[in-house]
Each structure stands twice: as C-alpha cells, then as structure tokens.
Amino acid sequence: MLNESTRTSVPGQRAPSDPLVGAGDPRGRTDGLGWVTRAIFADPGVTVTVGDDPGATVRYAVIPSLDNARFLLPLASRRVTAASLLAYNALRPPKVRAGRAAVGALARAGLLGLTKAPVLSVHATEPGNLLAAFLAEKLGEPRLHAAIGIRPPDPHHKPTLQLFDDHGRPRGYAKIGWNDGTRAMVRAEAATLADLPTGGGFPPAPRLVLHTRWNGREIAVIEPMPRTVRRIRRPGRPRLDAMLAVARRGGPPAPPAPVTALIGTWRQRAAGADPRIHGFIDALDTDLTLELGDWHGDWVPWNMARHRGGLLVWDWENRSAGVPVGFDLAHQAFQTVLSTHGRPAAECAVAVDEALREHGPALGLDAERQRFVADAYLVELWLRTYELSGGGAGWNPKLHPALLDVLATRLPR
Template identity: 35%
Template sequence: MSPIKTAPAALRADDERLRARYVEEVLALLYPGTGERQVEYLVVPNARRPRLLVPADDRRVAAAAVRRYAEPQSRLARLKRDTVVAALRTGLSGLLLRDRLRVRAAEDTIDAYLGRTLGTELRLSVHIGPARANRKPVLQLLDSAGRTLAFAKLGTSALTRALVRAEANALAAVGEAGLTSVRVPEVLHAGRWGEHEVLVQSALPVWRPRSALTAPRLAGAMLEVARCCGTSHGALDGSGYWTRLGARLAAIADHAEGAALRTAAERIARAAGRVELSFGSWHGDWAPWNMASLADAVLVWDWERFTPGVPIGFDALHHALQVGIGHSPSAGQAVNELVAAAPGLLLPFGVVHRQAVEVTALLYLIDLATRYVTDRQAEAGARLGVLGSWLLPVLVARVEAL
C-alpha cells in the first residue's frame, strides 16, 4: 500500500530502516536487563529487511516458526517461505540466513513469564511488522517439538495497551456469540507483565488446507459477525453511532485532517441525516491477511478494532478497500473504486436504498480516517498515514456530491 505520489523505492527504504530499529527496541523490551543466559535469534530474511526472528539454536523449532506463522498471500511469497523452511530443516540455513541477534537474558523475561502462565516451557518467534501507531510485539509460542501453542500480543504504549485490552474483550464477546461459519481464537490469558498489557490467544489452524472463498461465503461470514451482538435500525442522526462518531471527531477537531472530517460529517448530517440505516457489529480490520478460508470455517483473527453499533456493511467495504489498494495504481483510485462498487458490496447486507448505500460508504471512510488521525498514524510513519494524499480528496468530493 502506498500514497499516490510517493516513490515505492523510498517507501521501502524507510520501512526497512524503521523495521531494523524496531527489532532492537523489541528485543530490549522482551529481555530487559542482562544476565547469564544467552538468547540467539536468526533474522528472517535478513537484518536489512527483518520480518521474523526465530530461535537460532533449534532448527526444528525455527522451521516450524517460519512455516506456521502465517500463510503468504502470493505464490512468490510462499516459494520464498518454503525455501527458508527447507534450509532450516536441512541445516543449510547458514547459507541463507546469515544475520543473528544475541541478547543476555536476565530472569524477568517475557518467555519466562509466558512459560509460568501457561505452565510449560516455551520457545518464541517474534513478528516484525511495518511502521504504524498500533504496531506491537506479536509472539508465536512454540513447544520444543515445534508445535504452535498460542500467539501473544504485548501492549507497550497507551494506544497498544488499550487495543490489547479491547481485543481480549472482543474475543470474549464474540466467542460467546455462537458463531457457526466464523472461527475466532480463544483467550488463554489476559494480564500484565510489568507495565505491558499481555494477551495470549489460541492458535488458529492457518496451516490447514485452504478452501476457495466465494463472495457469498465471505459476505455470509461478515453478516454473522454483524449480527453477533444484536442489531438495530433507525435514522442516522438519532443513532448511538452518530453520537459516538461526533465525540471522536470533536476530539481531533484541532487537527487539520480532523477538521476536514468533521466538516464532511456535518455535511452528511445536513444532506442525509434522516436516512434509515441498520446497525450491528464489525470486526474493524477484516482484510485478507487477517483471515483464512477452510472447508469448514472462515478463520478470522486480529479483533482489536471490533466495535458494535456501526452501520452494517462496514466490514465488506473495508475488505474491498484493502484488496483495492493492493491492486490499484494508487490508493486514491482504490477509494473511488470502492464507492463505485458499494451498491454490490452492500446488497448482501440488505443495504439497497441509493442514499443508504452512499451514506454507509462515506461514513465508513470517515470512520477509518478518524481512526488514522486519532492514532496519529502519520506521525508513526504509516505508509497511508497522510490522508490528504489519498482518502480525503475523494471523500470531500463524494460528500459534496450528495
């Protein structure tokens, strides 16, 4: 994903520098202080482009950590993943993975804490994500045989601590909702390690064979989530959603982009405040990389943005936008294509009236943009953090055309 007028090569270079710096920060956080125990990680694929840290002293565990962390989205990425796994399994990883990181671990380390919590010895692999405000350490917890036992997230800032707590609450709520087509992780532990919020959740079987995900099946899974905590129906300007959105916009009104979003929302209220909408829950970040389609279920993870009481259909719009950004020449074009595709995307959710379709799509864009500004994604270096380069121009033009 890249802004409209930013050179991809420059973006990649910035991302690489930020990831490399983040690796040092994460290891210092996971292994505070110094001690006698040495912990060593291999850097996958290398120190210049770190994506994953895996144990260097056990090739079986390291291979399993790479193989089972996540399923790559493209054939080329799967080939690269499988090459690394084969090198680790055969002992040839020294030729392919030359970069290692070592720390001297004291007693109070994250692996010791998680081992005590789960009652077993653990090995960790560490995911290194791209720069963004909500980036947090994500750990794969493995046993000595290389079996994936769980995943853990650490909230290390005010924002990420709140998100980790929110995900724990979301998983508890959704887990009790009796979903049949969607499978979500179970909460194994929620607590604190020092000043950091910790959430340990069961590992969904992402390594199982995949099944084709048709558009009706995807919409059905999203509709099940939309209904899982109840639904309501009524005018936009009298809804709890509108009140909450107004409060969020008021909190960022002193930000230039926040002011533009508030103006857009006010214009929607004047033009279409009495439009009737249905409200339900949404996952909040339903994208291809947060799900997997199996024959008997759709696996969905990363529930930290789950929210009840939003216009039904937000998940379908979000998924389509993420796919569009990956395929369109520019993110701005992807936004325009999303609005054009909204009638078809929202039809399975019962949103059929022309004005309701338009308002739902525009509210989704305002909601997403409000999140970006509130989280300060631009300041964190997120690649789409500067809304004026892609989302705002399209949103303003579409709102003015209401």
C-alpha cells in the same frame, strides 16, 4: 554456526540515545529490526548484539539479512527453528510459502548456515528478563521459544510472536501493545475475544488464553490456529453471509434504525479534531434509517482462513457495535486496494463504491444507502486514524490528510 556479521557500522543504525543500548546493538537501528527489538527486548537486564555467541541466553537468525529483516528465527533446536518457518505455511502466498519451505528444510537438516543469515545473540541477567520466559511462566509451560515477525517501523504496528514449545508445537500467538494506541488495541481485542458469540453462522475465532502486562507492554496471547487451516480461495470475493453473521452477532436482522446515535458518537470522538471532519459529519446527519450492527473492523482476506468448510477469522482488535451493516464490505474493498495494490486513498474510495454497488443489495442496501455507507465508512476510518494519532501512534500518511481531501469531493459543504 551461522555467518557472524560485523558488530560496528551496521547500515541503518543510528547513535542510540538510551545508555543501555550499546554500539552494535540492533535496538539502536531506525528500521523494522530496530523498533521490534526495542519492543521485545525491553528489560534493562537484556543485552542484544549482532554476531553468533553460543553462550547467549537465546539466539535468533535474522531472515534474510540485517538490512532487509523480515523474521527472527529462534535457534533453540533444529525442530523449533524448522517449526517457526513451516507452521501455518499453507496460509502464505505461493511465493512466500515456497521460500519458507526451502529455508525450513535447511533448518530441519541442520544446514541453515548455508543461508549465511546473520545472528542476534541475546543475553539476559535473569531468565524472567525475557518476554518469552515471562509468558512461559504465565502459561504454565517449562519453556517457550518466540519466532518474531519484522515489519517496517510504524507507530500503528504491534510486534507479534509465534510461541513454540521444545517439540516445535505451536502454543500461542502474542500481540504486544507498546504505545498508548497499540496498548488500547490489545486491550480491545482481549475484551472482544472474551465475548464473541457462537452459532448462527458467526465465524469462529482463535480464543484468548492470556491477557497480561510486562515492562509497560500490553500483551494478549491467543491460542494457536488449527493445523488444518488453509489459505482462502478467491480472496477478493466478499464472504457476505459471514459478514452478516458478524453484524447480527449470529442472530436475526435488526429493524432499520436512525443514524442519530452514530452521528452523536462521531461528534464526541471528533472533539478537537480538524474542523473539516465536523462539516462532513454534519453532511451525513440525515433522517435515513438502515440496519445497524457490529463489524469486525479489519475484515480482509489475510485475517481469515478456510477451516472445516467455513471461515476462521482473527484480529478482532477493531471490532465495534452500532455501525451500518456494510462497513466490513467497504473495509475489505478499501484495504485490499490500499495494502495489496498500493493505490492512493481516492482510488480506494472508488473501490468501496464499486463493492457496495455490486454486493450492497445482498446486505439490504439500496443505492441511497450504499452511498451513505461508503461515505460513513470513510468518516469512520479517518476518526480511527485520528484516535490512533492521539494515542501516541502518529498519523498514517496514507490516510491523513488524504481521506479528508477525498471526503471534500464527496460531501461538499
């Protein structure tokens, strides 16, 4: 039996406002463990307590601790617990991979108690009150076990579940939309995955197996990745051929076109927004022509893997059409500096400029078009942030008002 943690005075816990959330219930916490458990264990017929109760409907080990929770491991069996840690471990950074391998070995040997990880005990009045049971029925499985990732609370984040059967075999990857913004993102990804092209160098993606709703949540279940996927080498190197295949949907290049439609769409999306963004859009209203196409929308190294000599690419929730070729290149540069190195938006914008100078010519972009794509990408990114804020997701403090300040230095009015 794993270490039993106290049921009261849990650090980071607030007095719950929901009468269904009792004292000691992790759903009353304000940290990542709190928001994820509120999203996943939302049914009023479910109670969650901190402490190991062998009679619970399901039990989870909290890795590594309550106050630094990163992962909820299902304790259905040694096989399932170990699989939750070891599946796709080749995609992890070396340090994370080593840690998961070590804990997975303990789980397989029945020695997970040595980690002294606290346990969440979940009781359900009916099996269907639990999301994993609901998804098992929808997918025609007798039973599914959910390994649940924990991220810091953020209105833009979506809880994710890795689903395993009783043998520890991966059966799917579920994304949970829980507010207007994230529900829209889940719907968008479901629609995109149903319509992705094949061939022409277009990178394959895990397919959609279920799109459903549960307790006000929007849910997309995506098929497991092949077991042979591996972490990409040289993650900072842009995969330009694959970017172009996405932009062209696996077809030939499109002829240069005016940006009139893009500008018009931006103006519609910016309705009611900070007046400054309208000035920046006006500054980009030019007679310049360039190739327009699709973009993945979140092209970053951690959304792709090596598979059969090519790329496997996932997380298509931000895909859209009619944007300048080069947006995915700009996004990889910006987000790598922002997320990996924690640098401010102004430095991320410089990284965009540098990436476009180095690789833009291979995408058909001369110096003038490189600058346009960089500025246009920053406008697009701010508009996305604005739309999420209006969908109940709140502002991303890394991007607002910082992106407007950056644009003010680049597009003076």
